[in-house]
Amino acid sequence: MTGPPKTPSLAAELSAEFAGTLILILFGVGVVAQVVAGGLGDHDSIAWAWGIGVTLGVYVSARLSGGHINPAVTFALAVFKGFPWRKVPAFWAAQFAGAFIAALLVRWDYSEVLAKFDPGHTFKSQFVFSTLPGNGTLPIGTWGAVRDQVIGTAILLFVVLALTDLRNSPPLANLTPVVIGLLVVAIGMAWGTCAGYAINPARDLGPRLAQYITGYDTAWRDQHGDLYFWVPIAAPLVGGVVGAGLYLLLIGRHIPEPEDFQAAGAERKPEYDVP
Template sequence: MARITVDHVEEEFTKTTDKTNCVFGICSSPSTVTIAQKLIAEVIGTYFVIFAGCGSVVVNKIYGSVTFPGICVTWGLIVMVMIYSVGHISGAHFNPAVTITFAIFRRFPYKQVPLYIVAQLMGSILASGTLALVFDVTPNAYFGTVPVGSNCQSLVLEIVISFLLLFVISGVGTDDRATGELGGIVTGMTILLNVLVAGPISGASMNPARSIGPAVVKHVYKGLWVYVVGPIIGAIAGAFAYNLIRFTDMPLKDLVRSGSFLRGTSVK
């Protein structure tokens, strides 16, 4: 979730080598191997984000030993840890809303979007399945996200907190003037704050994969659309807002008219 850019090393390497290498009848290319590595990183990263985050929820509901602030800290820490672990491999999205948003703003190739989303959903479902096997998850101990109030209330909260998340990620993860080394810490702290504020009402998903995985495993689909629509809308709006205020010599009205804000780069 912290840094999303096209892998220039991959492009140059592909240009200077044969496009296909056949060994024992199996054909592959450098780009295919690299994409496979990214997808594996996304599966593993998403798995542990969901396993730790949702695990803290179910442990607290069953044993009462984690507490709500502990859950908030767990979500922030696991995201931070996984960003620093695989961010340099896959970009550490772990979130379909992040992947879709960066593709829209031309910081991620469209052709890889479906692959990333499948990998993220796979990681979430596997982690949710693990938790369901390890713990006796009763309806009262469900670790997914279900609106406590109305669907509209949770939808608004999901849009707002997802807006903040992508606004922050756009600042620390895509702007060269920011201190990129702190991206994982800042992103983790943003998630911690969002869970602290919205957790008791909407569950503070910010991530369709986080909600879909537990819903599929435990067959709880109440209000699931909120956690698909809300994060995507909020994420796109947050990245849009940051790219509007990003430094440029072009007047705002001309910037919007030209569509340069979609590229997220300074216009000189």
């Protein structure tokens, strides 16, 4: 006889978060480098590659860690879904490290391409790695970017909670990562103008540090000269809590618990059947 499944150790969870975030950033930052500096592809290429990167990163890490690969997800789950607060700093560190190493790999592999496209390592190519308000060209300031990141991350967490709530109608056959990836594609296509849809503090901070130590002296500021690095960190954390809270308020609290389905005259759903 076999016993109950072994709970992964914290080290295994952190390894998974590192690897999942690494995969996400390899595809995400890699595609921006290819489109911006290499001249291959367009905005749709960027949106699709980020979404596919999310899907693959979640598949890589979900079994061991739950596939957060985003500090805003980890934080919202700690606030509302019982994720242990003692694990939050460690998860954040693993996610940041994965994003940082992935960005260094992209920076190294695209070094000749970036040097030809932008020899001075200026704002012209800075947003290959980190986000800027208005994507560096449109008249969006710091607080406009804060607004945008709160809204974008709220959308992300609202839908993620809907897709992962077993009491709702989640995707079956292990397709949840695919649908979450499509969600990120949609956010990129609809909400990418004002601040580059970071919606993930690790996605921005890790690559921002990588570019700073490899020659981008302006990495911490935006094109207006304002200190900007904190926006894609703080605003997604706030937006994630807002989105998760709104899901629970508008949807989650109205869905019957498993034991309430029969009492309510509803058919018991297969995912609640326990041997």
